[in-house]
Amino acid sequence: MLEQVLPEAEVRPLETVNVYIATIEPKQTNQVIKFIRSKLLATQGLDHIKQIRKTTTDDGVIKLDVVLCQESAISIQDLDHQLEQAGLTSIVTPRVHGVPKYPPLTRNQFELWKSAWPTTFREDINRHPEISDKDEAVIMRHMWSAWNYAAEATSKGEVT
Structure with a gap:
């Protein structure tokens, strides 16, 4: 019976990269997204993550967590400066998240x-x-043939 061996990429554990995120009100989404697209570097190699995550507070209020940019792209001081210039410091408080x-x-x-x-x-x-079972039988026959040829060559001293 053949056992499937998965590639390393398919069994690797979660690895994270740090990004800056901010929690905002849903009505502020357009303003914040425009700022991100015009002033911050796009996230490199993170096309698989969604930019916005919906959250709900304990009292049922809906908030949105928004990815601003990768931590490696800009210092927190420079990000704060950009937010200040855009007049967003009152609604966007960046923090690091993996x-x-x-x-x-x-x-x-x-x-x-x-x-x-x-x-x-x-x-x-x-x-x-x-x-299929048929394909597996063919594969196993080939494997046994290869094994037998190797054993025969080793016994004749042709392979060490």
């Missing part, structure tokens, strides 16, 4: 990683095609 560094490749990764930050996930159904 988001998934890589896109999830499996349903299991997606389910585990989405708790760190919402991500997009498109399951590739062709990623690991099923091997």
